[in-house]
Amino acid sequence: xxxxxxxxxxxxxxxxxxxxxxxxxxxxxxxxxxxxxxxxxxxxxxxxxxxxxxxxxxxxxxxxxxxxxxxxxxxxxxxxxxxxxxxxxxxxxxxxxxxxxxxxxx
Numbered sequence: 001x002x003x004x005x006x007x008x009x010x011x012x013x014x015x016x017x018x019x020x021x022x023x024x025x026x027x028x029x030x031x032x033x034x035x036x037x038x039x040x041x042x043x044x045x046x047x048x049x050x051x052x053x054x055x056x057x058x059x060x061x062x063x064x065x066x067x068x069x070x071x072x073x074x075x076x077x078x079x080x081x082x083x084x085x086x087x088x089x090x091x092x093x094x095x096x097x098x099x100x101x102x103x104x105x106x
Contacts, residue, residue, distance in 0.1 A: 002041040002068045002095070003029070009037070016097040020072065041095055043068035049094065055079075055087070067091040 001021040008015045009032075011024070018041055021029055032038040043066040046059050062076040063069070070091040076084055 002043065002071060003038045004041050004095075004097070005038055007037060016099060018071070018092055018095045041068055043091075043095060046070060051087075067095055071095075 002018055003021050003024075005013045005015055005017050005019070013019055013023070024032070029038070033040070045066055046064060046069070047056055049067065051059070058076050058078045059065075059070070061078075062073065064073050064076065068091075071088050073084060073088070075081070079087075
């Protein structure tokens, strides 16, 4: 499960950062979800984000269906660890929300 911090967490997770649920305990996760401090990431299907047909085929063979699955995958047949790591970084970037760098109205 992937989560998004809706504000900065004092455990090294920035506001809007996407992170794996395994970084926090189930009790902490449940509490933060209930308080609206984190949310579950709703990730789009890999087929909707413009990967090559070859990459999509490899992901499908490995049971990887969404961008969240890409991030949580430990290996994909026919893909080097470095290729997977690169795609995981891109998937994380796609799911991340960037805070505006605007000083408007301040």
